[in-house]
Ligand SMILES: Nc1ncnc2c1ncn2[C@@H]1O[C@H](COP(=O)(O)OP(=O)(O)O)[C@@H](O)[C@H]1O
């Protein structure tokens with residue numbers, strides 16, 4: 001069983017994807033980390049995240065980078081958003097994501113194009129959203145918790161708006177809900193409520209569990 005979870009920055013898709021994976025006993029891949037790793041690698045190499053050759057060279061990053069706390073910064077997020085608009089970079093990362101999705105038993109993947117490009121035949125698709133202000137508040141709180149308290153709320157909000165615009169207007173695999181995705185607006189839900197709703201929506205799609213017996 002493949003579950004695709006997409007949505008904009010700090011909508012809660014990663015939290016929901018991990019909870020769904022735990023609930024259904026599936027492995028989970030945060031695909032944003034791959035793009036963040038490419039973005040950080042370009043910067044470390046002294047390259048330009050919008051230069052195709054620089055970004056493509058960075059796709060050969062060492063997997064140890066995926067666990068580096070630097071990937072969580074807004075600088076990494078902005079660099080990820082830039083490299084991810086380059087079709088050759090997306091192409092270089094597709095096989096790894098599809099292989100993860102295709103493992104026996106299935107998987108949960110979260111990102112921007114899981115339901116549209118990586119796993120268009122996923123058994124269940126969610127598109128998680130929330131208002132920019134709510135997302136910026138969540139991301140700012142998270143950054144402060146992680147010790148990155150040198151960034152203002154207004155800066156995080158501006159970064160999120162810029163990333164939303166770049167991610168949804170690019171030609172290659174733009175951020176958009178798949179036609180058959182269930183929409184989940186978490187603006188006024190706490191984590192428990194959002195996870196509970198996500199499980200119900202997936203069960204609904206699969207025709208199992210609570211939703212089927214309601
Ligand atoms: N429904 C929610 N209510 C409050 N905080 C949330 C909610 N969902 C996620 N968060 C918090 O917001 C931050 C971003 O969530 P995350 O799942 O990483 O988002 P995304 O993967 O979409 O970027 C995290 O600190 C997470 O704990």
Ligand SMILES: Nc1ccn([C@@H]2O[C@H](COP(=O)(O)OP(=O)(O)O)[C@@H](O)[C@H]2O)c(=O)n1
Nearest residue numbers: 008009010031032035080081084111112113
């Ligand atoms: N499947 C994906 C995942 C991320 N990305 C890009 O990578 C950036 C960082 O993704 P992320 O999921 O780690 O970011 P957050 O939503 O956690 O802030 C996004 O802004 C996208 O530009 C993408 O293009 N496709």
